[in-house]
Amino acid sequence: MENGEGVVKRFCYINRKAPYGTIYALESLEVVLIAAAFDQDISLVFVDDGVYQLTKGQDTESIGMKNFSKTYTALGDYDIKKVYVEKESLEERGLTADDLQALKYEDEDDDWAEKDSLFLVGRSELTEIINEQDVILSF
Amino acid sequence: MSVLHTVNKSPFERNALESCLRLAKAGSSILLFEDGVIAAMQNTKFSERIAQAMHDFSFYVMGPDVKARGLGEDKLINGIQVVDYNGFVDLATEHDAVQSWL
Numbered sequence: 001m002e003n004g005e006g007v008v009k010r011f012c013y014i015n016r017k018a019p020y021g022t023i024y025a026l027e028s029l030e031v032v033l034i035a036a037a038f039d040q041d042i043s044l045v046f047v048d049d050g051v052y053q054l055t056k057g058q059d060t061e062s063i064g065m066k067n068f069s070k071t072y073t074a075l076g077d078y079d080i081k082k083v084y085v086e087k088e089s090l091e092e093r094g095l096t097a098d099d100l101q102a103l104k105y106e107d108e109d110d111d112w113a114e115k116d117s118l119f120l121v122g123r124s125e126l127t128e129i130i131n132e133q134d135v136i137l138s139f
Numbered sequence: 140m141s142v143l144h145t146v147n148k149s150p151f152e153r154n155a156l157e158s159c160l161r162l163a164k165a166g167s168s169i170l171l172f173e174d175g176v177i178a179a180m181q182n183t184k185f186s187e188r189i190a191q192a193m194h195d196f197s198f199y200v201m202g203p204d205v206k207a208r209g210l211g212e213d214k215l216i217n218g219i220q221v222v223d224y225n226g227f228v229d230l231a232t233e234h235d236a237v238q239s240w241l
Contacts, residue, residue, distance in 0.1 A: 018149055018174045018177065058208060059206045059209070062202075063206075092183065092184045099209075
């Protein structure tokens with residue numbers, strides 16, 4: 001696939017760690033934004049403890065670390081429209097979609113209508129999504 | 140001799156808490172902090188195990204780490220006491236030794 005300026009590859013970022021306890025979640029976000037700047041076809045996947053990265057109401061004031069959870073809600077502005085969360089990972093942790101931030105993007109082909117970019121997917125569906133990628137990066 | 144055990148890793152990711160529960164002496168205290176706070180939440184795969192272990196151990200959880208992860212102190216397993224950094228220091232001084240399960 002070409003976008004007029006070069007090759008577009010399907011990039012998939014797999015996030016499996018809770019935020020703040022390790023640096024993985026923040027580093028993943030940094031790298032995602034780099035690929036977005038090069039207009040690549042990006043999918044974000046959150047499985048295992050990675051689902052904790054997307055919880056709403058994060059408040060890091062008393063641990064003295066930067067709260068980067070707001071960055072996820074800005075991903076739509078970087079044309080990142082495919083964020084996949086594994087259902088089974090949520091269930092094992094007693095979480096539901098209501099515990100997560102809403103992630104949206106504005107669809108330029110549909111009069112900039114606001115649409116969901118977060119999708120809950122089952123294990124087998126996720127297997128297929130990952131299998132279709134050109135580049136897979138793990139965090 | 141009283142021991143404060145500390146666990147800072149998610150039970151989904153490491154077996155640190157599991158080993159702690161297996162080897163700690165009944166009557167000990169266990170403090171969950173950093174990613175370890177995940178074990179203190181209701182309705183996870185591990186909640187039942189923790190609730191059971193509360194017969195043998197006093198459980199504490201680091202409130203600031205719960206808040207940072209957006210997990211909500213209202214969703215903690217009943218009976219786990221919330222502490223802050225000063226509470227951590229108090230626990231450390233009240234016990235004879237601290238064992239960190241890294």
